[in-house]
Amino acid sequence: MFGKSQELRLLNQINRKADAIMAAQDDVNAAAATLVSVGNTLTTVTSDLTAAVSKIQAEIAALQQANPAVDTTALNAAVAAVAAPLAALQGADTAVSGL
Numbered sequence: 001m002f003g004k005s006q007e008l009r010l011l012n013q014i015n016r017k018a019d020a021i022m023a024a025q026d027d028v029n030a031a032a033a034t035l036v037s038v039g040n041t042l043t044t045v046t047s048d049l050t051a052a053v054s055k056i057q058a059e060i061a062a063l064q065q066a067n068p069a070v071d072t073t074a075l076n077a078a079v080a081a082v083a084a085p086l087a088a089l090q091g092a093d094t095a096v097s098g099l
Helices: 004-066 073-080 083-097
Strands: none
Touching: 004 073, 004 083
């Protein structure tokens, strides 16, 4: 059987360990909330960029139709160059959402 002082020491140890566990859980909860926020931001940015690319492509097409002599090769290349970073951003979004 334990003496009173030994019981108090054991209870204090249990309390310290419980406090450490609760602090760690708070850190995990904060990290999870941050990841959700990052995922939401990535989704929004990806969606906005996809919409912007579509609008720019439509404007280029309208420009070509209205002015067939205008060379839009550089504009088309610039818009096409957004595809790779956009795909990487979509991949990051998927990865964060999967966590």
